[in-house]
Structures are given as structure tokens and as C-alpha cells.
Amino acid sequence: MRIVLTGGGTGGHLIPLIAVAKKIKQRVPETELIFIGSRGKLENDLMGKEGIPTVGIATGKMRRYFSVLNFLDFFRVIGGIFQCLYLLVKYMPDAIFSKGGYASAPVVLVGWLYRIPVLVHESDSIPGVTNRMLGKFAKRVAVSYPEAEKFFPATQVVLTGNPLREDSAAGDAAKAKSQFALSEFKKTIFVFGGSQGSQLINEKIIRILPKLLQNYQVIHQTGENNLKNVEDKAGVLGIKAGRGGYYPLGFIGEDLKDIFAAADLVISRAGANSIAEIAANKKPSILIPLKNSANDHQAMNAYSLAKIGACVVLEETNLGENILMAKIEEIMNNPELQKKLSENIQVFYHADAADTIAEGILNMLK
Secondary structure, X not given: OEEEEEOOOOHHHHHHHHHHHHHHHHHOOOOEEEEEEOOOHHHHHHHHHOOOOEEEOOOOOOOOXXXXXXXXXXXXXXXXXXXXXXXXXXXXXXXXXXXXXXXXXXXXXXXXXXXOOEEEEEOOOOOOHHHHHHHHHOOEEEEOOHHHHHHOOOOOEEEOOOOOOOOOOOOOHHHHHHHOOOOOOOEEEEXXXXXXXXXXXXXXXXXXXXXXXXXXXXXXXXXXXHHHHHHHHHHHOOOOOOEOOEEEEOOOOOOHHHHHHHOOEEEEOOOHHHHHHHHHOOOOEEEOOOOOOHHHHHHHHHHHHHOOOOOEEXXXXXXXXXXXXXXXXXXXXOHHHHXXXXXXXXXXXXXXXXXXXXXXXXXXOO
């Protein structure tokens, strides 16, 4: 059996693909897996580590503003479609598992043309334009939020949650405390900007860092491209990376689960994968939705949690230094609020998501 995985661009796409791929291999060990999607170091590194070969194709996206890149990317998508016309004949997979997004569009469209069954997974509460379109060419659609079900035919959609690494909720706090020399006498804040980091969150955290470090210690995932800039700005404030309770990191891999386990509060974007990680680890959180996310999906994700008291939401436009610091201290100094946030966010963790999706893919072949 041969299955093509498609998507890419961010860890939020790649990690669920890998989680489901592992479950498929557990059920049918002889399965051959191939990734066809966006080209990039992250794709090669993460897939390569799992022994999944990668094939990059031309991809493009439509921006919601005028840009000459929209014109150029149209031809990139056409190029990607022609590549897939060849690749899917070459590999002739039994099924396609798409994480959705513009990077997977050529694979799904050509898969439909060749009558290859496709399962699309939608992570967010409000599906993007691409996934709404791709849903029309899929045999099945898996969603992470109940709100997303209404965008797809009832006969093909199922609520599964967001698939994560199998050990996402099995972190060792003691390991992280030892690795970063964390103090037992200070609470730990984990600033998590997603696989690529968040420049805005980085800037806001740096501005309040001297105040934060008076009472807390901070593990700060900045994004690889932002790490040096963050370290330099901290240095201007007299704060040396890796000392005095401040630990900036470009990218976090296998250590992520241990850092989550050690954290007392998570400050994060509101991407579906980040939320799922927070929910799996039952952590109080402050979510800062990306203002220009497609269909405002990050805000929708965040407010889906906030309406049941599962997180605190701060909009980018309201992210002043005093408000951010006040919200941090409000949570850190209120054990009852911490407990409420921790308990309420658990409903967004579906431990069996990867298993359910893997089963759905295999059932398409019966």
C-alpha cells in the first residue's frame, strides 16, 4: 500500500501529517509513505527524520491584497499541477492524506482527477478558502472544531480533533528543569510563537523582560530567523541568553513536551497545533491571535476557547506592555484561575485524533 502525504510550510501542517503516518504504519507496517508538497528545510528535516521521502513541487497562494506575486503564483500553481500529473502516475498511491492549505492544492486536484481517494484535515474553527475548495474534491474531511463541520457536507465530515505527536502529553518536567537549570523557587513562562516564531510576540516580551525576570523565568521560542535579533535586544537590556532565567531558542524539537510539562503559563499564537499542544498538557494560556491570519481563523480559534473559559485572549491591537504584564500576573497570582484555565482547555485535546484519521484513510480503501 502506498499513501501520499501533502501540505507543508509550517510545523502546524507537518507534525499532524507525521502523527497520522505513524499510526498508519502501526496498523499496516508495509505501507509506503511519500510526502509531496512545499519545498523547505523544515519539510526535509521533519520528514527525513521519520524516513519519509519528500518531493517538492511548485506552490503558490492567493493573497488578500494586490501583489504582483499573485500573478506569478498563479503560474506556480499551474506548474505544480503539471508536476503532480506526472508524480501521481509515477507513484500511483492508494490514498492521499492532505493537511490542506495552498501547498496541497495541486496534489489533491490531480488526485481527484485520477480518482485517488483523498482525506483532507482542517485544523481551524473556520476553514480557509483553499480547504473549502479542496473539500469538494475529497472523499472525507476531518475537522478539529465543531464550528468547522458546517462548511462541509454532513456525509463526508467527521470531528476528530488535531493529531499530535504520540508523546505530546508525556513530557518530563524534571528533564526540562535540569536542561535549562530552572529554579524551583520561580514559576516558568513558556513563550511559544509556533515553528517560525512571532516577531510581534518577541518584541512585546523583550520590552517587559526585565520585569518578568524579577519574579519568573522564561523559555522563549523565537523562530530560527529571529533568534539573533532577540538575543541582541535582550543583551542591550543587560540580559544574557541562557542566564538569569532567560532561555531563548530558535526552534524546539523533541524537547517541546518537556518544556510544556515544566511551564506554569504558556503565551502563544492561536494556531490550531499550538492550541492542541497546550490542551494536551492542560496549561493556562494567554493566546495572541495573528491579526492577518486567513479568514481571521486564529481569532476564531482563540475565542472558541475563551467563550468556555479555557484561555485568556489578547488582541494584537490591545497588546500594550502594561496589559500584557497585568494579565500574566493576574493568572500567576490566582491559583483558582490557573485551575479553571487548565481544566477547561482539556476538551480541545483529542488523544485519539491521529488514530481516528488513520482509520478513516484505511477505510477509504475498503
